[in-house]
């Protein structure tokens with residue numbers, strides 16, 4: 088049976104890095120490419136990192152029912168396209184969604200069988216250090232993301248699996264163990 092794995096948690100917690108490691112270890116997994124209205128960061132490619140859409144294009148897709156879930160995050164919209172998910176589920180390919188917490192809740196309601204993993208930082212100051220250190224967002228954007236993170240961290244008890252990303256190698260082992268146990 089195809090499985091859907093939702094990896095959520097605050098921005099800067101290391102979801103992307105953990106997912107890259109996970110995909111290397113569990114070769115059958117495929118990553119769903121989300122749509123967003125945010126501008127591409129340096130080096131990001133359309134159709135690879137995200138489907139970068141204008142606000143109008145995004146809203147049209149919302150009205151068409153093209154999203155499994157979508158949410159506003161720090162002033163931008165993000166969503167999982169049905170086209171990314173459904174063909175893989177039909178083909179029996181396990182698929183990974185990297186999404187924020189509101190989207191994870193929508194997926195939980197629509198697909199209770201999806202496996203949900205919350206990635207937590209060791210602390211809020213540690214998250215700040217990482218968000219600043221990765222250098223992808225300016226000061227205001229970092230502050231916006233930290234404010235959202237405080238709310239997101241309160242959602243932890245909703246999740247069956249919580250992985251604290253303190254040491255990356257240990258967090259990756261835990262994530263791989265959760266995913267492989269579900270696939271077996």
Ligand code: 5GP
Pocket residue numbers: 096097098102121122125156157158160165166167168185186187188189190191
């Ligand atoms: P970023 O701008 O850093 O790429 O992403 C901001 C937040 O949006 C991250 O927490 C990321 O996981 C989340 N995100 C990315 N794609 C989606 C999506 O398709 N749906 C939802 N709900 N969140 C997403």
